[in-house]
Amino acid sequence: MATRSELTSALKDAGFRLTPQRTAICAALAAREDHPTAQSIHEELKQQYESLSLTTVYQTLDSLVRIGAIRSLGTAGDDSVHYEPNIEPHINLACLTCHRIRDLESEAVRELEREVSEATGSKVLSGRVVYYSDCLLRADPNECPFSSKVADGTANTFGNVEPKR
Amino acid sequence: MATRSELTSALKDAGFRLTPQRTAICAALAAREDHPTAQSIHEELKQQYESLSLTTVYQTLDSLVRIGAIRSLGTAGDDSVHYEPNIEPHINLACLTCHRIRDLESEAVRELEREVSEATGSKVLSGRVVYYSDCLLRADPNECPFSSKVADGTANTFGNVEPKR
């Protein structure tokens, strides 16, 4: 998991200026355990930095993705892009109902990145490995897809959460 | 690669009605070698089926994704979702400049899907394995990222294409 200073250093090393806004965004990314969207980072930070604009959040996230410091996972059934502060190779499992993403450790992903490096002739900078569920086909849209697969009483993979939409 | 009838059968089996529009969309998906967006399918088909609406294309693609007949890869640096008619496990390499996606064979991806099945307790229905390039950092936005990595005269991975944006 990236630390706040790893993220800010990455920006600085890439030639970006270090502003309080960027530092705050990096700190928020490093602190969060989930896979935030631009909106959710903005909502979280504007409590302390009420002048922080959504535009700046978008720009900073984009810069971080472009330098390979974080990854863009695409949407999780909602319409917003989720970002991944954890650039250690792993699998993401997305629930199309509750729009949350869970990390899954995987040795095979490391092998994948080796294959990509070899095929492209350069180090892997960024990518997304996301598997998503078929919950949209289920009768009850409020039902979490991963929990619904567990016929017996086994715990829900994600816990109980409300779908956003 | 899915055939037209595999796609239409999948829809029928899932309880969807077979309409000329859906059949056409399935045919277009099966025929294409690239990773189309809803817009590009619509543009292609409206030449023959001028009444075909973009709404129907979106709906049909969504249905196909939900039944696991095709996959949604997310964006490739543009803002539209690309779809994947080829559900054989493989890696996708996306160029953030020209917005095209290339397939890369990989045995490791099969292993990935086994891991996901095991972790979720069910068969993998859909997912995206996409690596994208760092072309956005390059000086010339018209330069294709994959070609730019080839210092000698080796052929461009994608051929020469214009960025969309």
Added chain:
DNA sequence: ATTACTGCAAAAGATTTGCACTAGG
């Protein structure tokens, strides 16, 4: 006959852009 499907127009939302102001190096 039923009920899902289609297409249109409008809406919804996320992300981007233009621009004047501000501040990092």
Added chain:
DNA sequence: CCTAGTGCAAATCTTTTGCAGTAAT
């Protein structure tokens, strides 16, 4: 200083929705 960065408002664009007409089974 000088140029990059910020924030606001407006614009853009993709995707979704409401609804009345149409067609699949």
